[in-house]
Amino acid sequence: MNLILFGPPGAGKGTQAKYLIKKLDAFQISTGDMLRNEIQKDTEIGKKIINDMNDGKFVDDEIVNKLIKNALSDPKKKNKLVFDGYPRSLSQAKNLDLLLKDTNQKLDLIFFLNVNKDTIIKRIEKRKIIEKRSDDDLKTILKRYDTYMETTKPVLEFYSNNPNFHEIDGSLKIDEITSKIDAFLRV
Numbered sequence: 001m002n003l004i005l006f007g008p009p010g011a012g013k014g015t016q017a018k019y020l021i022k023k024l025d026a027f028q029i030s031t032g033d034m035l036r037n038e039i040q041k042d043t044e045i046g047k048k049i050i051n052d053m054n055d056g057k058f059v060d061d062e063i064v065n066k067l068i069k070n071a072l073s074d075p076k077k078k079n080k081l082v083f084d085g086y087p088r089s090l091s092q093a094k095n096l097d098l099l100l101k102d103t104n105q106k107l108d109l110i111f112f113l114n115v116n117k118d119t120i121i122k123r124i125e126k127r128k129i130i131e132k133r134s135d136d137d138l139k140t141i142l143k144r145y146d147t148y149m150e151t152t153k154p155v156l157e158f159y160s161n162n163p164n165f166h167e168i169d170g171s172l173k174i175d176e177i178t179s180k181i182d183a184f185l186r187v
């Protein structure tokens, strides 16, 4: 089973992804984690993206698509993909479609965790204390939210006619969201 967790920063995608990879014996494909890893290792990619990430801007599609292509080329991850934070733009969504077709895979479920701005601000301010992410300060949170709203609307439209697309209220408690997701899993 391959699925997407889609939604604004702070919607709980990472938390639900961690639950799902355990339950489905799958792999979390988090572009945010991959990009933070590049920065931590001070790679060429890391050097290119550090400013955009710290400013709450999107990283170039080309860079992100390349990371995703690498992840999808790993045969042990085939049909065990839990996308968290990808795709985030229409071009990424189209790229993912192509990559999945090329590797004979499809999307089984697309979850949209929808949360309003106030809830997101509260959640990310809490997360900052726990995870100490440099892009979790208020100014960057607001920028990330605005970037999300501008760039991801077309992605929502792209998926919203898909019969496997489900919107879930992301302001619910973690276990309430999990049980809503569970209801769609056929395992």
Ligand code: AMP
Residues within 6 Å of the ligand: 009, 031, 032, 033, 035, 052, 053, 054, 056, 057, 058, 059, 060, 061, 064, 084, 085, 086, 087, 088, 092, 135, 144
């Ligand atoms: P996240 O951990 O998913 O909240 O992502 C943190 C930051 O990484 C975002 O604010 C972007 O700067 C960058 N990022 C993560 N995923 C993507 C993506 N799919 N496309 C572009 N930038 C991304």
